[in-house]
Amino acid sequence: MSTDPGKQKLKRHHHTVPRLLLRRFADGKRIMRVPLDGSGPKPIGIGDATVRSHFYSMQDKTGQRDDTIENLLADLEDQTARVITKIVAEHVWPLSIADRAVLGEWVAAQYARIPAVRQANNEIADQLLKMAIAIGGKPEARRRMEAQSDGPVSDEEVDAAWAELSDFSSYYVELPVNDHLITMGQAMATAYKMVMARSWKLCRFERKTLLLPDHPVTLLRDEEEPEWRGVGLANAAAIMVPIDRRAAIIMTASGGRDGMFPASTAVAKELNRRFAWNSRIELFHHPDDNPLAGIELPPVRSVEAEFSQTAGNFLQAEGYTGTAYWG
Numbered sequence: 043m044s045t046d047p048g049k050q051k052l053k054r055h056h057h058t059v060p061r062l063l064l065r066r067f068a069d070g071k072r073i074m075r076v077p078l079d080g081s082g083p084k085p086i087g088i089g090d091a092t093v094r095s096h097f098y099s100m101q102d103k104t105g106q107r108d109d110t111i112e113n114l115l116a117d118l119e120d121q122t123a124r125v126i127t128k129i130v131a132e133h134v135w136p137l138s139i140a141d142r143a144v145l146g147e148w149v150a151a152q153y154a155r156i157p158a159v160r161q162a163n164n165e166i167a168d169q170l171l172k173m174a175i176a177i178g179g180k181p182e183a184r185r186r187m188e189a190q191s192d193g194p195v196s197d198e199e200v201d202a203a204w205a206e207l208s209d210f211s212s213y214y215v216e217l218p219v220n221d222h223l224i225t226m227g228q229a230m231a232t233a234y235k236m237v238m239a240r241s242w243k244l245c246r247f248e249r250k251t252l253l254l255p256d257h258p259v260t261l262l263r264d265e266e267e268p269e270w271r272g273v274g275l276a277n278a279a280a281i282m283v284p285i286d287r288r289a290a291i292i293m294t295a296s297g298g299r300d301g302m303f304p305a306s307t308a309v310a311k312e313l314n315r316r317f318a319w320n321s322r323i324e325l326f327h328h329p330d331d332n333p334l335a336g337i338e339l340p341p342v343r344s345v346e347a348e349f350s351q352t353a354g355n356f357l358q359a360e361g362y363t364g365t366a367y368w369g
Contacts, residue, residue, distance in 0.1 A: 055089075056098050058155065058256070059254070062122060064326065072087055072329055073086060073326050078324060101219055118144075128141065135302070142300075143238070149291075150237050154226045155226055162347045164216045167215050175207050178361060179360050208357060237281065241294045241301075242300040243292045243294060244301075244303065254287075254317070255325045258284060258317075262280040311336065314337055
C-alpha cells in the first residue's frame, strides 16, 4: 500500500455480491447467511457478507495495488441503486432507455465479476498448462530447460524436473489477478450486448419473498439444447436476477417488449429453487423470511470447469505420440 499521504487508503474488503443487493435482503444491518456445508443459518452484518480481500485490486509490476476497478464497480452500483429504487419503491416499469442501460451494465458486471468465473478461468489455465507438459514429455522439458540455462542439461536434471512437473496433483496453476480483471472487463462488454438484446420481465411479489444466491445471475437451460453444449448468456432460455426480496427480473428471448411476469406461489418457489442451485458456497435471505421452505439445498460447488479428457490422459515421458488412454 502506498505511503503517499495524498492518496486514499486502499479498499481491502471487496464484496463479490454488491452491498446494494445485500441491503435489499437485510433488515437494515443484518442478513441471514445459509452455508451450503450444512453448518446452519446465521445472521451476519451485510458488511461481512461475500467479502474477499483485494478481489478486484489491480497490481503493478512492484505488487502495488490499485482500486480503479473497485471504484468503477462502486460507481456503477450507486447508479444501479437509484434505478432499483425506482422499480421497487416507485413502481417504475418498463424503464427508460437510460435506466435500462444502467441496469443492463450492472447485470453484465455481476455476471462477469463472480468468483466462479475466476475459478473457471484458473481451472482451464491449469489444465492447458498441464496438457502442454503431458504432450511435450521429457523432450519439451529439456528444450525449455536448455533455453533458460543457455546450455545443455544432464539427463538427471531432466528426470528430476519431469518428476516434479508430471506430478499434476501436487500443484495448481492460477492466472495473475490482472489477467482475471482484464478478462472480466471483456466479458462484461460481451454480456452487456446479450442482456440488452433480450426482453425483460419484472416479477413482483406481494407476499412471497425471494432468496439471494452468492452468484445472483442465474441461467435457465433451454431444454431443446443438448446437455453437452452447456448454458451461457447466449443460449439460455432465460436469465433470472433477484433485485429485491420481493422482485426479480426475468430476461427472456430477444425481440419482445419489456413487461410483467405473472407472480404466484409456484413461480416464487421455482425462482428460489433455481437461485439456490446457482449458489456455490452460501445463500442469503431476509431474517424475517423463509424462502427455503420445501427447497432442497445443493452441495458446495467446488469445481467450475469440466473436462472430458485431462492432462493425465496424455502423459507420456517420451512425448505424446498420438496414443492416449481414453478411459
